[in-house]
Amino acid sequence: MIKAYRIKFLSPYTTIKSYTIFGAFCWAYRLLYGKDRLENFLKEFSENPKFLISSPFPVIEDIYLFPKPFFELKLSSDIKILEKLKRKPYKNAVYITQKVLEKIIKGEVKNQNDLMKLNVKSGVIYDNDENLSSLNFGKNQIFVHNQINRINNESKNLYFEEGIVPFENQEKYFLVKFIDESFINEFEKILKIVQELGLGGNKNIGWGKVEILEDDKNFSFLGRKETDKFITLSPIIAKNINLKNSYYNFYTFVSYTDGSFEKPKLKGKIDYIEEGSIIKKQDTNQFAGVLKHISNDIYQYGLEFPVYMEW
Known part of the structure; x- marks a missing residue:
């Protein structure tokens, strides 16, 4: 279950x-x-x-996202620049929608070339009949922390750490x-x-x-x-x-x-x-x-x- x-x-x-x-x-x-x-x-x-x-x-808005699969990518050595540019947003995409995942499960999408027949937006690959209006995954931000000496309460040093602001x-x-x-x-x-x-x-x-x-x-x-x-x-x-x-x-x-x-x-x-x-x-x-x-x-x-x- x-x-x-x-x-x-x-x-x-x-x-x-x-x-x-x-x-x-x-x-x-x-x-x-x-x-x-x-x-x-x-x-x-x-x-x-x-x-x-x-x-x-x-x-997001009841659209459930899944990780983009690591498909085998077969490229010829003489691929044109425009084709490379077209592939870039699909290569950099992070997520797919449930509809795309179901196509993959059934074998309707089996490789990176099949994914390129679908739509991509803001790092998400989605089916042609889907509409993704707003995509916001939170903001990565660098936070500054101050380390305090517990004995004299003086600042020891600053350090930086990345976090996600929802x-x-x-x-x-x-x-x-x-x-x-x-x-x-x-x-x-x-x-x-x-x-x-x-x-x-x-x-x-x-x-x-x-x-x-x-x-x-x-x-x-x-x-x-x-x-x-x-x-x-x-x-x-x-x-x-x-x-x-x-x-x-x-x-x-x-x-x-x-x-x-x-x-x-x-x-x-x-x-x-x-x-x-x-x-x-x-x-x-x-x-x-x-x-x-x-x-x-x-x-x-x-x-x-x-x-x-x-x-």
Whole structure:
């Protein structure tokens, strides 16, 4: 069963991924049940996940956006300049609409050239019969922070950090596929605590304040027959992937554990396969990603959220 939830941003925030939400969920779980029970939950989850979670994506005027897939791009060496210019906005696009995603699932759109038969605007590829009037994803802004010496209250140094300033009523949505449907009520109870704690970094200075609401939109079109090829809506820590026959982008993520309740611990470098990557699994009976055990009580979420393709 797939359920959707909306995030309304009430303050500046840092980038939020599926692993951000899962991490916040774990802290809320620990506050509610204690450290020992959380560790038992994570050990069980690493072997038998109760749910899969997507990264948040924009929803604007009830138009739900998804990450643009990493299609194979075949170009001839003698491509003309005008053709290159025509391709640029499609290459730089970040999102697609649900209608475009459904075309991809059915095999009506299979490559970058097929995408170029559709429309593109402000980084979004949309179908020819769709109308996108206003697109606003919030504004990236550089914030200046002043580090204070706690002993003499003098300024030590200034440092800069990038954050996202939401526009009025800005919302994103994320999806949860419940493998164990009996866990839904428990998940939503803990999600209320997540809402109170906030999401992302710098919560100690008021960032990441959110309102999280259940979304009644039907996403059953994502729950079709499972195949060995899918688009992921969540970054993946690769475990069971045929990289040769997949189209993907890697990025390296370095982070600390949340410092709201204890001293932060460095998790180290994690290599992720980005959302929108087209993945072919080696073994269809196993997950492509993993909840990675970093050390002792530290885990990093890296399971896929698959949108299976019918071709």
